[in-house]
Structures are given as structure tokens and as C-alpha cells.
Amino acid sequence: MFQPPYRAAVIGRTGRGDYGHDLDRAIAEDPRLSLVALADEDEAGRLAAADRLGVDVGSTYADFREMLAKEKPEFVAVAPRWLDCHREMVVACAGACVRGIFLEKPMAPSPADCDAMLDSCHAAHAKLAIAFQTRVSPIFDRVKTLLSEDAIGPVLELRGRGKEDRRGGGEDLMVLGSHIMDLSRAVLGDASWCFARVTEGGEPIGRGSVRDGAEGIGPLAGDRVDAMYGFEDSPAVAHFATTRPSEPGGRFDLRIFGERGVIVMGTGWMPEAYLLHDPRWLDAPGGEGWERITSAGVGQSEPLPAGGLLDGNRRILADLISAVEEDRAPIVSGEDGRASIEMILATYASQRSGGPVALPLEDRGHPLAG
Structure with missing residues (x-):
């Protein structure tokens, strides 16, 4: 049965968007989540993040796809601030049956990218939330x-x-x-x-x-x-x-x-x-x-x-978890990200x-x- 604490993971990219505006901390601190793994292609950044977030080094990965396949998280923070990786990361998360995806803004470089991300989430019944803290x-x-x-x-x-x-x-x-x-x-x-x-x-x-x-x-x-x-x-x-x-x-x-x-x-x-x-x-x-x-x-x-921004991200993440539990759209959804x-x-x-x-x-x- 799907119930907390839910398995969670973080995808970062040191030097190429890093971990956004503390999306990693938000997912590590939420009481309904258990942070079990993280992925970062940069070894030094990966080890530093593991130490910062309290993730066992044995549960860290250079390849986020390998992490998704082995760890099977139910919630994932796609944290890099850079846009060029968002599409492939979100589509991979949806394909790995992740239930809730928390994505740094802006969503993606083009409407076509956004369409592909939302299509994959809809097909997998995954919820996608965007880090617009003011909302x-x-x-x-x-x-x-x-x-x-x-x-x-x-x-x-x-x-x-x-x-x-x-x-x-x-x-x-x-x-x-x-x-x-x-x-x-x-x-x-x-x-x-x-x-x-x-x-x-x-x-x-x-x-x-x-x-x-x-x-x-x-x-x-x-x-x-x-x-x-x-x-x-x-x-x-x-x-x-x-x-x-x-x-x-x-x-x-x-x-x-x-x-x-x-x-x-x-x-x-x-x-x-x-x-x-x-x-x-x-x-x-x-x-x-x-x-x-x-x-x-x-x-x-x-x-x-x-x-600060971390407090806003905590609120968005908490709503994303509730949205998955209640089978509703998040307050700041992927559709909102695409519209912007x-x-x-x-x-x-x-x-x-x-x-x-x-x-x-x-x-x-x-x-x-x-």
C-alpha cells in the first residue's frame, strides 16, 4: 500500500545547474519522505551532496537512470537550475513510475519539450510541480x-x-x-x-x-x-x-x-x-x-x-505529496510551468x-x- 514515509531521491548536476534553490534540502527535510538516494554526474559534487543531505555513499549514482531503476523512488526532486536537462530527467522519472516530481523552474527551453514532459507524466499518472515560490x-x-x-x-x-x-x-x-x-x-x-x-x-x-x-x-x-x-x-x-x-x-x-x-x-x-x-x-x-x-x-x-526560497519550496513539496495522495493537480503544476x-x-x-x-x-x- 502507498503510504508514508515515501521513498525519495534527488537528481543534481554540480557545475551545470547544481541543486537549484535548495530543492534537495526541501526533499531531505520533509517528514513524509525518506531520502534514500541521489544522483549527480560530478563525483566531488555527488559526495558533497551525500554528506550534506545524509545519504549513504553507497546509494549515490553518477547516472540518474541507474538510480531510478535500482532505488525505485516514489518522489524525486529534479533540482538542476539549468534547463537543458529537465526534459530527459522528468521523462525518465515518469518512465520509472515516480509518483511525484518536483522540478526547478523554468520548466524547459520550448513548448515541445514541455509537451513531452507532461505527456510522459500523464501516461504514468505522475504529478509534476514547479518551483514558483511566490504562488x-x-x-x-x-x-x-x-x-x-x-x-x-x-x-x-x-x-x-x-x-x-x-x-x-x-x-x-x-x-x-x-x-x-x-x-x-x-x-x-x-x-x-x-x-x-x-x-x-x-x-x-x-x-x-x-x-x-x-x-x-x-x-x-x-x-x-x-x-x-x-x-x-x-x-x-x-x-x-x-x-x-x-x-x-x-x-x-x-x-x-x-x-x-x-x-x-x-x-x-x-x-x-x-x-x-x-x-x-x-x-x-x-x-x-x-x-x-x-x-x-x-x-x-x-x-x-x-x-526564504527554501520555505517556499517546502510548501510546494508538501502540496505535491498531498496532491499525489489525493489524486489532484498540484497548486503549481506542470501545466502552469508550460504556460509560463x-x-x-x-x-x-x-x-x-x-x-x-x-x-x-x-x-x-x-x-x-x-
């Missing part, structure tokens, strides 16, 4: 409650920006933009179209602009992205932008504009969030007109510790077509490939 934040829960209570009136538009550091542009879009895309969908539902402009040095990108992205991202282009999205079930639109500035802007957040006010929130497990009751949207965040939003409510002291990738790549598809493109994307390949 499970108690502060984001409070923001959603405020929106449902009409605290700022009907939502008119969303505005999000990437981190805009040295990665500003295409890399920022893929790595950090995935969080903003996911939050936009959590507020407005499924995106139905995208209209975007992607430029390099002020000029529209062309084939000569395409380069291989760092960290297994796949093809990318542009040092500036300006995108607008429409949604199936809302008249509101969402905007996302990123540029490579001379100085980092510190604008990595989502701003929700309503008829009677604004909500601004950052990202992460316990992000800063503020509410402004002003239809003019004038006061700067943190100014006199703004009220702090905490997990306890507007203007209330925060009763919870600050925490499609919103990201729709920017390139729109730039190439010279107009809006429909979502989901008809062409499942990467718009910059070929």
Missing part, C-alpha cells in the same frame, strides 16, 4: 483575497518587470520573467494572445541576433523586451518588460492596477507587498498613502518569519510575425530555432 506565499494568498474582495476595484492592467541586471533582455525574460508570467496567470487566468517587440541595440532582432543562452536556456535574443498579453476570461491586459540598463533598477515586481487603487508585490516566499487606495495611482510604493500587506492583512504586523514558457516565447513569435500571436502557440518549436 504559494501566504502574502500572495492575502493579495488574491483582496482582489476577490474588490479592494482596488476591477483590475484594469498588470505591469511586471524582470530583474534587469546583467541578464536584462532575453535571458532575464526566460529566467526571472517566468515568475511574472506565472503570477499574471494566477491573477487573470490563461493568456490568449501576445503582442511584443524585441530589440537589440534599439533595432528589431533578426537571425544575426540569436545566440545560445547561458545555463542551458536555449536560443535567445534581445537586450530589450516589451510585451503585452490578453487573457481569455478578463478584459484586463498584462505588460512585461525587461532591458539591460547601465545600473540595475531593482524593479523586479508585479503591479496590479484597478479602478480604485493599486497593489504592488515583489517575488519570493515572503515578498514585500503594498496597497494604495487611489484611482490616480500617484503615490510611490512605501509612501504615506500606501499600506503594507502582510499574511495577517492590510496594515497588520507580519506574524510569520521572513523565511509559452508566454515567454510568444514574445519572439510576435516579433517574427510582426503582430499579435495566439496562445497556446500553434508552433511547438522554439521561435528562434532554425
Whole structure:
């Protein structure tokens, strides 16, 4: 009978995505799991991880496929941050009858990769959860409650920006933009179209602009992205932008504009969030007109510790285990991960077509490939 403690394993890749944002620690610490094995192609990294996580050296593997076949884990953290390995690792986990897979974001380089991962999970009845920590934040829960209570009136538009550091542009879009895309969908539902402009040095990108992205991202282009999205079930639109500035802007957040006010929130497990009751949207965040939003409510002291990404990953993993036990979708599912990738790549598809493109994307390949 399927019951805890469940057999669990970790797949890492030292020097090529490592163990993500503590996905390995989350799976090692969950009381419903028993961490029995880990895989890492790098010997030194593998031994260090075994020591850190308390895994017997005899249960460590250079080949994750060998580990899956011999150890037969029921839950696996596919932890590397790099994207180029996600498809093969997730498909292998599903093929080995893993029940729950916890995957670092972003999901994969292309919609086709995401499709293959989800098809394999559906065929094996495996649940796939993505490490979007803000989606499970108690502060984001409070923001959603405020929106449902009409605290700022009907939502008119969303505005999000990437981190805009040295990665500003295409890399920022893929790595950090995935969080903003996911939050936009959590507020407005499924995106139905995208209209975007992607430029390099002020000029529209062309084939000569395409380069291989760092960290297994796949093809990318542009040092500036300006995108607008429409949604199936809302008249509101969402905007996302990123540029490579001379100085980092510190604008990595989502701003929700309503008829009677604004909500601004950052990202992460316990992000800063503020509410402004002003239809003019004038006061700067943190100014006199703004009220702090905490997990306890507007203007209330925060009763919870600050925490970090590990706390968010613990919450996602706990929900994944419950999702397997209850045979339901995780809060942050593989379908959510795929939708964020499609919103990201729709920017390139729109730039190439010279107009809006429909979502989901008809062409499942990467718009910059070929």
C-alpha cells in the first residue's frame, strides 16, 4: 500500500545547474519522505551532496537512470537550475513510475519539450510541480483575497518587470520573467494572445541576433523586451518588460492596477507587498498613502518569519505529496510551468510575425530555432 514515509531521491548536476534553490534540502527535510538516494554526474559534487543531505555513499549514482531503476523512488526532486536537462530527467522519472516530481523552474527551453514532459507524466499518472515560490506565499494568498474582495476595484492592467541586471533582455525574460508570467496567470487566468517587440541595440532582432543562452536556456535574443498579453476570461491586459540598463533598477515586481487603487508585490516566499487606495495611482510604493500587506492583512504586523526560497519550496513539496495522495493537480503544476514558457516565447513569435500571436502557440518549436 502507498503510504508514508515515501521513498525519495534527488537528481543534481554540480557545475551545470547544481541543486537549484535548495530543492534537495526541501526533499531531505520533509517528514513524509525518506531520502534514500541521489544522483549527480560530478563525483566531488555527488559526495558533497551525500554528506550534506545524509545519504549513504553507497546509494549515490553518477547516472540518474541507474538510480531510478535500482532505488525505485516514489518522489524525486529534479533540482538542476539549468534547463537543458529537465526534459530527459522528468521523462525518465515518469518512465520509472515516480509518483511525484518536483522540478526547478523554468520548466524547459520550448513548448515541445514541455509537451513531452507532461505527456510522459500523464501516461504514468505522475504529478509534476514547479518551483514558483511566490504562488504559494501566504502574502500572495492575502493579495488574491483582496482582489476577490474588490479592494482596488476591477483590475484594469498588470505591469511586471524582470530583474534587469546583467541578464536584462532575453535571458532575464526566460529566467526571472517566468515568475511574472506565472503570477499574471494566477491573477487573470490563461493568456490568449501576445503582442511584443524585441530589440537589440534599439533595432528589431533578426537571425544575426540569436545566440545560445547561458545555463542551458536555449536560443535567445534581445537586450530589450516589451510585451503585452490578453487573457481569455478578463478584459484586463498584462505588460512585461525587461532591458539591460547601465545600473540595475531593482524593479523586479508585479503591479496590479484597478479602478480604485493599486497593489504592488515583489517575488519570493515572503515578498514585500503594498496597497494604495487611489484611482490616480500617484503615490510611490512605501509612501504615506500606501499600506503594507502582510499574511495577517492590510496594515497588520507580519506574524510569520521572513523565511526564504527554501520555505517556499517546502510548501510546494508538501502540496505535491498531498496532491499525489489525493489524486489532484498540484497548486503549481506542470501545466502552469508550460504556460509560463509559452508566454515567454510568444514574445519572439510576435516579433517574427510582426503582430499579435495566439496562445497556446500553434508552433511547438522554439521561435528562434532554425
